[in-house]
Amino acid sequence: MKQLTFAKRNHQLTNINAWTPDSRWLAFDVRPSGASFTGQTIERVNVESGEIEVLYRAPQGAHVGVVTVNPHAPDRYVFIHGPENPDAAWRYDFHHRRGVVVEGGRATNLDAMDITEPYTPGALRGGSHVHVWSPDGSRLSFTYNDHVLHERCPALDLRNVGVALPFGPVTPPQSHPREYGGSHWCALVSHTTPTPRPGSDDISRAYEEGWVGNQGYLKPDGTRQRWALAFIGDTCDRHGGRVPELFIVDLPEDEAAWKRPGMSPLAGTPTTMPAPPDGVAQRRLTFTHHFSHPGLVNSPRHWVRSDPGGANLAFLMGDANGVAQLWLMSPNGGEPRQLTHGLQGVDSAFNWHPSGRALGFVQGKRIVLCDANSGAITPLTEPLAVPPSADAVVFSPDGRHIAWMQEVEDFRQLFMTPIDD
Template identity: 30%
Template sequence: MSEKQITYSAKTHALDNNDNFSPDGRFLCYDTRGTVYNENLANSKSIEKVEIATGEETILWDPPSITGEEAAPGIAAVSFHPNENKVIFIHGPGLDEVKERGTYSIRNRTALVVDGNGGKNAIKVDMRDISNRVTTPGAHRGGTHRHEYSKDGTRIGFTYDDFLVQDYDRTIGFMQPDANVPEGYTHYFAVILKPAKTGLSLAGKIEKAYGDSWIDEAGSMRAFIGKVRAQNGIDYENDLFVADIPKDINIGTSSSGTHDHYPEPPEGIAIRRLTEGMNVTGIVRGSPDGTQVAFAAPDKEGIDQVYITNALGS
């Protein structure tokens, strides 16, 4: 198969290793970070799609933005829904919120959904609440990123960085519809894993979770890379983990945290470690049938290779 250049316009077309293909395979979605100033997501000016066959580009979302390197709202990291013609992407503070929230940062962003044909009808997915000593149940207090629908569209996975309690590194979470979703939003937020405090973990404990992706169609297994303290209590290892999230989980048993307490996951999630000391890197991926996980790690010569392992760990 020969390569084919699709875009020629004088702007960046950043895929960001997301679910960029439309459900019918005709389009790729992307953001335009790096077109002005720098590669900071805050300076992405639009969310777009391109038709693969023709190269025709369509702007899906282009809010007004503050000029300068420290900008808002910050829109990027877009993915298509697996079955519906709509896209989801990160969205920082709107221009009318900058005085209260500040400009874009990894701890100051949420998810927005718009139609796959464009338009100004935007849907707010997750609530960000830093105004209360006890965070609104189902909301968060930081930034969600790299939003990914499960293959059946029922859950959204993401990475999360907390704003109120910053002595914890990045972790992962999921959202789903619920009867108690905060008013004005579509999904209830929960972390999948509460990491150990940065630099204070014991042997075998995870300090950071990232590089995550759904494995199965139903969104009941999420693979991720965990930065875990080695058995010597000094070094760190980056290994492959899987979080088992029951379909009937009561997401309301999670805690959204307080002004000085980090969020807690809902009851019933189990974390499994699939590799030991492999220095896993990149973004892990599940197979189409949900039985295997692909990941990258260096071989004995230090060259990154692609490995495949059973999602159940056997």
């Protein structure tokens, strides 16, 4: 086990794509905590030498965080950027943030913002969050909150999942001083409603998404669905209770489909959320309302993760005793399979090893490896005096190391340990 950072400040890893493709650097931000968005720099540490480089420093009172690295471009980073010159009317919030890409020291807005009618297709009307590159590095997923509906009624501002595609740039008229252009065409791909019907597939929130497979997944008829995202969607049971279930959206391949409206306007209206484009199909995968402990768990917070081949989606759900365990399920549906068992369960977000043969997470104050077929647990560390952070456990792209965060003298530091072949 090797400690990588030592400065008396917090170092925050994102839950995926934290490593550079060559497995030599870990990117991080310096928020005081995961919930306090007041960091001013995006940085990286060399895992061999301990050298730290500042990749970006926020200007004009803005704050930044939640950085991910393009899996095929070692000098291309994306992160959340808060507003410059924040004031009482426009400060950092879920619906007041954007993605910024830095490459070669040059910063570019990822998503455009247009909050003035008529809204611009391909632009957003609010804030994007946790931008995750697709496995081929060509596009990104994110979660989204809407400024227009937030101003109308905060209860209408429902969390959704979106995609940023390399079909830009998008340049709105910029009639409002807080509007701007972006490099990518952005669209929402989930469909939510503030009033989900009890017992139905309706959802009031879509979140914690993950790309399905390095090349998508195979359908039962043998054809390949090239692009898909799995996510958690909050359903409503017959008694009115919230039950998080597993959902998937199949996404179109061609640029033209992304720019065609589906059932509703792409850019939304003053009273409705931006809508998915033509060819986006949302489907529910789990049906757990009748379980003794229904739904996916939200604690520990986790993101749905697919194995590289796209055959298995991994997520956390309670067992018969309510203990959070890893479960696997095909993107085609069927019955979920419980992978881990026992009293300790899973104590953190998790990720797949690049080989697809195992998953890594925190269990009982240890960093562990879980066999993807048998569920057998291999500890990679001894029980640690301070529990590792539940926010992120991330494998290096070469599969030789795993990194995490842990508090040392009240400051969150970065650690890694090797993985035996």
